[in-house]
Amino acid sequence: MNNPWQISIEALQKSLVTDLGRGLTAQEVNERLGKYGFNQLTEKKGPSALTIFLGQFNSPIVWILVAAALISGFLKEWLDAIAIVAIVIMNAIFGFIQEFRAEKAIAALKKLSAPGAKVIRDGELKLIPAKELVPGDVIQIEAGDHIPADGRLVQVAYFQTQEASLTGESVPIEKYSEELNFEEIPLAERKNMVYLGTQAVSGKAKAIVVNTGMNTELGKIAEMIEEAGKEETPLQKRLSRLGKWLVHFCLGIVVIIFFLGVIRGVPFIEMFLTAVSLAVAAIPEGLPAVVTIALAIGVQR
Template structure:
């Protein structure tokens, strides 16, 4: 294993010594410029773009499409211009649909670069500076706080109640508690490396100081981008069957043509006339509507996948997914939406109240004994929701924008949270009852906080009420 893969197996002091970084002043501007020249910018490698016309004409390389093009040429030579135009139109519709899907998939791959942090706060020349993520280099000291998106793969030097959400890499919905003093075996899986933070992940709690060890395509997310961009042509089951059908049609049509010509000549018909008749029958036997039906069906499947935020690079891949009978998932959380939801509350009066709704959408109902109730009807329920909202550092967002005021009344899609998923679930449950943390904190301002600790198994806040107590 190389150094980039085993930073988690080294003590923090050894990593600092390796990169020759000062913990008090960080890198100098000159040293950072030298390393930027050596390691390159901290961004995803731009894909080599294929000209649009090459991608378009590549849609005509399928064997069945070549058969249809041959049928178009033959129909034109036989003066069957209506058939020729019809077949040609079908072929071009197929090509346009395939071209547009590949174009959208390419844009999705390029969008992966936008998931990385646009800026990062690092210690340079003895001061904390906010710099574009692409100029960060190995050896930079990365300053992390709640809400930050990690700008590069880094080894933790200091951590204070630091928790990082790594769902994009591991599939786990719960944040991972980090510890700078840990050292692990080289073969430790990525999800268990508590002394590392990775590009594109989010800090949900605490703060820390980390030494950047890998940037750009050398990061874990860079490896994912490489896998996505790899163009390994492998035929899908549908493509193999269509190719097989196309070859049978060609041989079948040639056989029909030969039989018709041979039979007609034996009966004394003109050779040229019988050749035209045989060719006409062969062209008529080709199901020119088949590719159109297949393409439209696959395109409908792609549209359904897009609505679920799934990237489909090739149309036939939808059929391959439909043939899947077994999905092997590595660990819990991989197939979830990375969103926690409160579904049931047991109050201090031992009442169980159910909540409807999924994800972080603030739309939901409170149900007790099979009937809808108002949260205000149960003082203990409202008190529980109020505590969940106040003892909370999370924030509800609408389309990635923090929501406050009248905008909260919008109940369509696009809700998300910034912070710990557990706290987000509690905050959303309170919002369903019309209790908003920002509003409550104006009435009950926070004057103290004790962060969550494992041995306490709780987080505590101290607030001042309207009477000043």
């Protein structure tokens, strides 16, 4: 429902075909469940854990390290080969953990949803699972309750809510039921509205549910998270450029050293092995692991 904050209580009841004293009937609820669906956040299927893990190897620096490990093994430098492989795997594990946690953003939003709701239906106050709420339901809210859906307040008694999860405002917001004569108004200033994911901290109130599920303000945030494209951070872009530069640098070293040695009369095989060894030595094997660990520590702090 659009702009419910500027609609009078009487007009809202007519628009949503509901009644403050009676609420909705069981038949009306079933019809609206079929139309609007359950009051819950939906989550698109994301990449599997295996896909996320394999994605950690899609980096020029990692490719260089894998090539370095293969070459070290070919040269029978087993200690170097094992060390490089261990670093690559450790980097992949750390990166997987961080990205896997990030993919669970919608699950974190779901934790803000209320498990139950006090609703008036067929003239009786009932406690139902919050996911069964539909637009037009009349809900009662008390201090300590989690708001189960977006609603327009119709009765309040010293009622305040904590909306930090949506607005970032740490101070409780005092609410009232009078309509607001503004078509566009910031969410934090909609004093006659309550929102899914917020919490009542004092008083009592009665509200008419106006939006549920993905149509709520919390649902809009979840939808933006789902639709947001994955964009590389400035650090990732610089590391990618560094990896490409290292490829050219190492290949340049191999070619220059190899031809200088051949010109001086050093045996072909000996010069090839020497040039490759120098290229392996020039690769910063610990860079991916150090960067990943540093970012992980920064996130925890």
